[in-house]
């Protein structure tokens with residue numbers, strides 16, 4: 001196994017994960033399974049397709065999975081894969097790869113899951129791999145071992161990307177426990193940040209500077225109380241690069257309760273944004289409470305008003321079909337959609353999808369009232385709403 005080539009299985013949905021792991025692992029990019037060690041990162045929406053590919057792969061490879069879906073459901077994933085990296089990969093993956101290549105016992109690697117083989121086939125190294133000409137029968141071979149949890153990584157110790165450019169990940173982890181969201185389950189509830197010099201160093205490589213964060217306006221803070229002096233210091237440093245900066249907009253967003261005149265003054269002073277992406281999620285106070293958002297509907301409206309005052313188009317994410325949602329709640333969300341549209345804002349509407357590892361994993365989406373469905377469809381056709389419709 002020592003000489004085996006390592007491959008990241010690339011697809012359009014996992015480029016950010018690969019960008020973050022590329023600097024740490026010497027690997028090629030593969031668009032199909034190859035001999036060697038195959039690394040996959042995927043979310044639930046891609047799981048079935050990935051399983052089909054791995055199950056029918058005619059290669060001599062060890063298959064390692066990571067990302068949101070494998071982290072939440074390692075047992076399921078091990079029916080198709082040899083190892084699962086649970087949670088953050090920066091420390092775990094290089095360590096696991098070394099152990100696999102040297103044929104050592106994976107039990108020493110924190111933060112992984114694997115099948116403990118029965119004694120008669122518990123060999124390491126090459127014997128650990130199998131030819132994927134035929135379907136796996138992992139379940140018959142042993143039981144799932146999950147090793148000790150690994151503490152969260154120090155983001156600053158790792159580059160955000162190397163060869164593959166990705167938006168700058170400035171923060172990770174989230175103290176809010178929104179019941180539909182995988183972020184706190186995957187990355188923990190303690191918010192961590194990259195330092196300004198590190199972010200600035202990597203920002204030089206971008207033409208436009210964009211970010212990923214659970215809540216950009218929480219940069220430098222514990223995620224609950226804004227530290228705008230930190231946001232300002234970050235943007236001041238980046239402004240020296242004289243490149244357009246997009247903060248609080250795609251591919252990240254901000255919580256509405258973090259939007260304030262002071263925050264928006266900083267954004268409009270240093271950034272090129274014409275819009276602000278807000279996580280609104282519902283127009284119903286009862287639904288917002290039940291999903292643990294920690295803000296009400298009024299904060300969503302106030303954030304929209306403020307954004308407009310500062311010349312930014314609010315783009316509000318809303319989820320329809322949350323499990324506790326009644327038809328009355330759906331109509332409250334529709335009222336919010338109409339209000340946002342009437343003020344010149346935009347809505348990105350999503351259908352609720354239960355995600356593994358979250359408190360709502362086993363919940364069923366609430367059915368949408370026919371007129372609510374029809375209204376959202378019409379808005380989408382008119383180009384006034386984007387997202388799932």
Ligand code: SF4
Nearest residue numbers: 174176178181183214
């Ligand atoms: S939805 Fe946003 S605020 Fe809520 S837990 Fe997820 S990342 Fe945190």
